[in-house]
Amino acid sequence: MERDLDNANPTILSVSQLPRRSRKGAAPRQGPDSKCDSIVYPKHAWPYGSGLSSDEEDDYREEPMDEQDIYDLISTISDPEHPHTLGQLSVVNLPDIHLSPSPVELPGSDSLVTVLVELTPTINHCSLATVIGLAVRCRLEQTLPPNYRVDVRMKVGSHAQDDQVNKQLGDKERVAAALENDTLRRMVDKMLETCV
Amino acid sequence: MAQFKQWALQYVLSDDETAQSEIARKAAREIESSRASSAAVGNWAASVQQWMTPASADDEQMEDGDQGGSGDIIARAKVLRLIGFFGAMFSYDHKAGITASAKALRQLYRMKSFKPDMGSKILEDVCKIKEDFRLQTAATRLEIYELFLSLVQDPAVSSELKHKYGSSCGFVVDLLQLCQSERDPRNLMVWFKTLALLLRDYDPSPEVTEEIFKTFSAYFPISLRSSATPIGITAEDLKEAVRSCFAAHQRVAPHAFPFLIQKLDQGDAVTVAVKVDILKTIRACIELYDNPQASIVPHIEKIWNSLKYEVRNGEVKETIDATLDVLRAIARKLDGTKTQKLDVSLLKSYVDLVSRDCRDDLANPTYTKQAGLLLMTVISANIRAYVLYNASFIGTVRQNLRQPKSPAHTCDLLLLLNSLLKTRIELLKDRSCGHPDDEASLRTESRTHLDTLFHDVYLPIWTDKANESAPEARDVVKQAIQGLALLASQQILRPDGTLVLLCSRSVCSEICSLLTRTILRSLTLSPNDNNRADETTLEDEAVLALRTIVMSYTDGYDEIASRAMSEIRHRDWTNPSDYALRALQDLLSRLSFIGCSEIPSSIAAETPSRKRYSPVQHFITFTASLLDAFPLSSQTGSPRPNDSVEGPSANAHVISSLHAGVLWFLDACEAKYGRQAFPSSGSGENWVGEYEKLPEDWLLQLQRGDGASDVLLLPPLTDENPEVCRQFLKLSLFMVRSLYRSARSGPRAPWDERALIPLSQMAALVVRNLDEALQVSCNLAHEAFNFFGGSDSASAQPHSSELSLNLLTLGILQGLRPGALAGLYEPGGAAEKLMCNVTDFGSSPSRESDIRAAIGAILANKYKGGPSTSDPEVVVMRRVFDFWANWMKEATTSAPLDREAFHAHSTVAMNVLAGAAARQDKHVLNLVPALHQAAASQHLNGEIVAQSLGLVVKQNELLSPNNHAVVKRFYKQWAYSHLAKPLLQDAQPAAADSHTAARYRLAILSMVSNCPFAVYQDDLEPLIRLLVTALNNHAGLSEEVAWSQVAAALEILADILANEPDALKGHLRETIGGASRVYQECSRKIEAVPPVTRTRCRKLALQVLGAIPTRFEERYVLSYSPPTQRMLAVACGDPVRNVREVARKARASWAKVV
Incomplete structure (x- = not known):
């Protein structure tokens, strides 16, 4: 793309700074003396016979979808301008993801949930805000179950024309029409390539 | 024509x-x-x-x-005539004739009657081709280059040429003119070789030398365009060839150095690759030129002035390294060779030159590192420069350290000091490789400046920064720790040639104590005060440093261990917090690493140690200290069988750390002496018998060094003697014995399962490493049941539970070799009893059955006929299988056991079967009909038999070559064909007896899901029918079993999809439908099915669904796409996070089907 970047020098977070789910218990220490740990302190206290490991039980715990899950889904989308993810550029932030009703008070697995994602463009006149919003919307629609309603907006005050952008992103017809456009579609697909 | x-x-x-x-x-x-x-x-x-x-x-x-002659030997006159003839060809321009003539001339050169004067004639003749040479093809030119090369390098021809032309070397000028514009890489390789030869072996006048130099230097720096048809020559080859011209002889030195330096000084125009090429060429010149006084010394200043900026202001690692190589090469050259030293003034003036420029930079934080690097490179290039200059270098660094500009500055200066110490160790190690003067100078080296380093440099910095938590301060401390380690391991060469430690005992001991304090931090501080709990860089650094130190300062480990142990004993370990347990685990793990991961070397300190050196002394200290401290608490280990293995305990940590110590030392032995150093030939020693005569605290006595009998049992060794491995195993086995005795008849409290499991595993490790003869002579098969109780075993009855005793037995049996077990297989002997044990299980049947099953598997597997039994296999193994056949029959028909007990016993039976099947014992086949009958029986227990059939081929660590198990390569194939394959027909959904079919299906799937794909590859068609049935039809099975069968079926389906998806082509509708249904049904709550099984089924179903679109063309799956995508969309909201991830992947792969 031979044009000037909207924001040539964005602030970038390193991957370790991104919010992540803290695993139960501390991570095992990795010192020079830890080589034997896997043998001497095996994961399973009872190394004989069969039976499910506590590890597997841990992995299979029931946990409803929460904000961090949504964050993990969209923070890995690439930015259309920079070789970084939306999470690294702080376009997507964990506190700006809202679930209603919140996961703890979810009445049943089939009940309707609204996901509101507020995006913060790196600069307030970002011309690609709509495309980023579109990509976030696409990603969530592709990965969330049908009982989730997705609402993507610009954070208040973060964009010079947030009203217009919000209107575009909220209009189903316009979103569908935008995705019919080959160039846009390709761009969005490119952005979603880095999602795992 | x-x-x-x-x-x-x-x-x-x-x-x-x-x-x-x-x-x-x-x-x-x-x-x-x-x-x-x-x-x-x-x-x-x-x-x-x-x-x-x-x-x-x-x-x-x-x-x-052709010339009318014949015969093999051609007369001289004829050769001359031929040379004249072919030589004349070059005076004409005949493309066709030149190649042939050149070939002919080369041929003639090889003949017997060829005379040297003819060579000079050929050269003259060939040069007559002049301008036309360029017009020849590359191949023709190559022929001529080869001709030149062979002539020029022939000693006879060359002396003739020298004689004829003298130093004017007229022919060379002709050659140079002829070949001046060569560009073909292959030809250039030969041409450069010729040029280098001319420079080296002939004696060209300065004018001619300059001409030659001009010729090859015109190519510098050389590169090679990449070509579509590679010719087998790389750019690197060409560079090497040009380089060898530069470095051919010192007579080009006056041209070469200015030329190369001028190229280097072109500034930014030079790329990194070219720069490296130039630097490498300079280095080659320096290394290869003789007579450095005349050839190199005049250029040193220029080289230095040009090169220093490459390091001082350089950023690219490659160029910096290459530059340092050049500087080091100069220092080495000026020192002289191994046999002859040059005048010391040359080296001195060079080092002075470098120091003059760099010394001041050390005070400037921006350049400290670079200046230090330059100085270090020059000083550490050889022993002479080191001895002359290290004191003044250390002096300068020390001076700067007194007034550092910033913490980073301190850090850089320490780094320099550390690397000088490191270099000192290297130089001392290589002292005998150089000139004898070098070693002599090391003997008389002054050491005051080194002696004071600890108190003047490291200690003040440590005191200043050790308690700061800023990251910069931490970096400084890290460097200081590394420096302390290097300082404590410094050795000096005494005038009599012996090596002793540089630092006195008190200094070494103080260093150890500083570092030990660091690793004790987390134990001594409370969690609130220890704000660096998850930042362990310094601790790790200290651990590495301590390990280095105790390798030479051997008394250090005793100090560390005793401080750590007294710190541990101070605490009450009855009800420790998680934090304290974690700290204990870390500390013990570090202690084991410091003492056992390397074998200490015997270096004396200036005042001799009171302890005799032994390569195993740290291991002894470690084990003795831990054994002495065990149990840390005698109140844990309450008889709560159900949760006694949950969570760690302080006592278990001690045993685990002993285990780690053995592992570390084993690794160290293998690394140092190789695997072959472990006992492999039978010596017939009975170690266990020897132990009986030893006191219980033998290890402690050894640690204190006051045992009189030590020398007999552990003769003194050097660290190079592979016998160390044997001593180590002897000590380890003693330790295992002590612990076994204590676990068997000592106080019961500390020995809960948490401590017994690591003990059992450690025993297995130690026993595994003994050879068969030792295992036999120590009668370990007997000790597996006697627990080293000795002859007094009758009086001291074991008072541990059966589970505990079985765990101990398992530990030894696991490590024994088949030959050592032979004595157990007498009919009615221990082996048979254990393999046919159907006595009731105690309070935790599943655990007890696991252990008994493991023992059964080992005994059934390691069977090898012994001398004491006559054809015992027929008796014992048949009796075992007959027993189980009867038991199966009874327990599923006439006298059925309750479900839990039956399950426990059948686990034992299946493991015995698995052990025997692994060595393809034919007696297994006797049990097959009974098994099949039991599986099909009307009683519910038959279901358990069918379900646990998979245990026979399940991956089992005990049945691995590592544990000396006898495992035939294709035993799974064998077991499958005897146990599962015969059932395939009757298991089909259309079979007459649906009850039997359901049970057989269960049995087959249980087995197949534990086999690799290749085993059942041939039976895919009937198998897939079973799989589809299993997904859809649960009739005849209890709910829980049916769902675990579904999980097995899905696993197999995933395997088939990965290996041979085509087999599923005709069953796609059933597979997709079945998997979708499984997912949906498992999403609901099903009574009697544990949630974990349901979640597993859901996950596997989604995995299978997700793999399908990637394995088949779209036309096969298109029609299933809409409903599957709908189902997967819903699955993305699965309550379990792990399953949601799989669902998303599956959804994405189906989204591509359009």
């Missing part, structure tokens, strides 16, 4: 000599009579060429035949 061709053919075909000479004469006449003789000669040469092969014999014959 045609005429010549014809004649040439006739000549070749003719056998008659006269006819041949007639033809030759005709050709000669034709050439003579021709008006344009040059054209005629060209035609002739071309006609001859096609009959010439490079393989010379025929060639020769034909050439001389």
